[in-house]
Amino acid sequence: MSTSTSETTAPTTNNLHTVLLALKRLRRPRPDHILPHLRNPKDPSDFDYLDALATLCAFAGPCDSVSTAVRCSPSLEGNDLYIATSSPPPDPPALQAQLAAWTDLMRTLPVRRRVDSDSDSDVSEDGSESEEPGSPESEEGSGSEEDSESKEGPESEFEDHEYATSTQSFIVEVYRGCHAKLLDIINRDDVGQKVLERVETMPERYIVLYGISRPQLAGYLKCLVALARKKLLTSAEDLLSLYSTAKAVAEFERPLYRLECVSFLRALSDLTLAVDTLVDFATHRKMQDIVQSPWNFIWVHVPGPESARDFVATTNVDELAAIVPSKWRDALTSPTIEWRDFHPTPSGNVQQVEESPGHFTGKGVVHCESALLAYLHANQLYEDKAIQPYIGCSRPVCYACLTLIRAHYWELYTRRIDVGRRSDLEEIDVSWAYPRGMGPAVYKRLVADMVGDFKLLVRNPYKDVFHHIVTDPSGLPEGF
Numbered sequence: 001m002s003t004s005t006s007e008t009t010a011p012t013t014n015n016l017h018t019v020l021l022a023l024k025r026l027r028r029p030r031p032d033h034i035l036p037h038l039r040n041p042k043d044p045s046d047f048d049y050l051d052a053l054a055t056l057c058a059f060a061g062p063c064d065s066v067s068t069a070v071r072c073s074p075s076l077e078g079n080d081l082y083i084a085t086s087s088p089p090p091d092p093p094a095l096q097a098q099l100a101a102w103t104d105l106m107r108t109l110p111v112r113r114r115v116d117s118d119s120d121s122d123v124s125e126d127g128s129e130s131e132e133p134g135s136p137e138s139e140e141g142s143g144s145e146e147d148s149e150s151k152e153g154p155e156s157e158f159e160d161h162e163y164a165t166s167t168q169s170f171i172v173e174v175y176r177g178c179h180a181k182l183l184d185i186i187n188r189d190d191v192g193q194k195v196l197e198r199v200e201t202m203p204e205r206y207i208v209l210y211g212i213s214r215p216q217l218a219g220y221l222k223c224l225v226a227l228a229r230k231k232l233l234t235s236a237e238d239l240l241s242l243y244s245t246a247k248a249v250a251e252f253e254r255p256l257y258r259l260e261c262v263s264f265l266r267a268l269s270d271l272t273l274a275v276d277t278l279v280d281f282a283t284h285r286k287m288q289d290i291v292q293s294p295w296n297f298i299w300v301h302v303p304g305p306e307s308a309r310d311f312v313a314t315t316n317v318d319e320l321a322a323i324v325p326s327k328w329r330d331a332l333t334s335p336t337i338e339w340r341d342f343h344p345t346p347s348g349n350v351q352q353v354e355e356s357p358g359h360f361t362g363k364g365v366v367h368c369e370s371a372l373l374a375y376l377h378a379n380q381l382y383e384d385k386a387i388q389p390y391i392g393c394s395r396p397v398c399y400a401c402l403t404l405i406r407a408h409y410w411e412l413y414t415r416r417i418d419v420g421r422r423s424d425l426e427e428i429d430v431s432w433a434y435p436r437g438m439g440p441a442v443y444k445r446l447v448a449d450m451v452g453d454f455k456l457l458v459r460n461p462y463k464d465v466f467h468h469i470v471t472d473p474s475g476l477p478e479g480f
């Protein structure tokens, strides 16, 4: 941590980037215990399919992340799917052709009736779908005895031949577009092979602790590595095998998490979950109005580095103190605060300002989630009831994008737009930039909310004394 006072030539710092940097450096276990909005939503939502569509686009294109929103008007022009992608941008016509193929195939999946016991999310607004299993409304004629035995899930209907065939066609088509990136991740630095070797030499106590079958897990990994070495899969058998093997390995997420393979695991589980979520969505009775409507794809412009503005952030406490209310400035120098050192990576967007200790500079980057919100704002679409109040994201939403979405709602007091998974404060991108076109009022609110969150984290004592034994990925090498 740098505490030196800046000299007379100190650059002008930006409050937004400075508070982001301060939040990133603040060491607080489980900040979501203090700031409830950082918590991940517990239950699946009706809008998870937007996360899934964003995930497929991110796998099919060269970009790292994708965001989606949808305007549904089934009886009129169909669904307008808005897509914003990070740089490098994908080839829109190619991705559009894939999206068209996937949504066409989703339409061919037969509607199912879910009978599992935890089907709260299946209850429709008027409660018409909330009948008990085996109710007389069951059009497929599935008997009550059969239903009562299938509380684990919808497998009994999933064995249906029509379902199996159409689902396989869908999975094959998705994996045809997405497998190259997945295999790239498995092959990068030979991660797949390394994970296999680590599983084969995993201490017996882990095997016992997690109750896993080593031969079974090793078998799946061998199959995955063999498929990855083919690099380009063309046959439906290979693509289906990749899907089922990736899914099988992803189910060992907890034991594998310890094996320094975070991005490998994330890729397997993200793609598997996206495919399964879309199958779930497309076969759901109450989603049929949306599924069966024509889909239009609209690309939202995300400003690239050419239009980015430079920023300067500071770690100097005296400069940081200038942007927080005077009442709690003293708290910034409290010995109970733990700061992490901040070291910009050579390949990152942020660099140390030469001969200016504690100052960091870079070019602002507009995230696709924020660009999409700015688009909805500029076109007044967020007030349109046909817009579903959700922004789908291919990755966990960063703190700054989440705070922007909240600030937009609280400042304008309009329809609340939500997001799903959230990333933690360690993932904060100091170069995060405010998208143009949303006006100064939302910006002011955004910075004030960030400063408010920072204050709560600084002033609240540690609430989780067991944080050191909670899973701590900080020891994992970069790139995993």
Ligand SMILES: [Zn+2]
Pocket (backbone or CB within 6 Å): 367, 369, 370, 397, 398, 399, 400, 401, 402
């Ligand atoms: Zn973001």
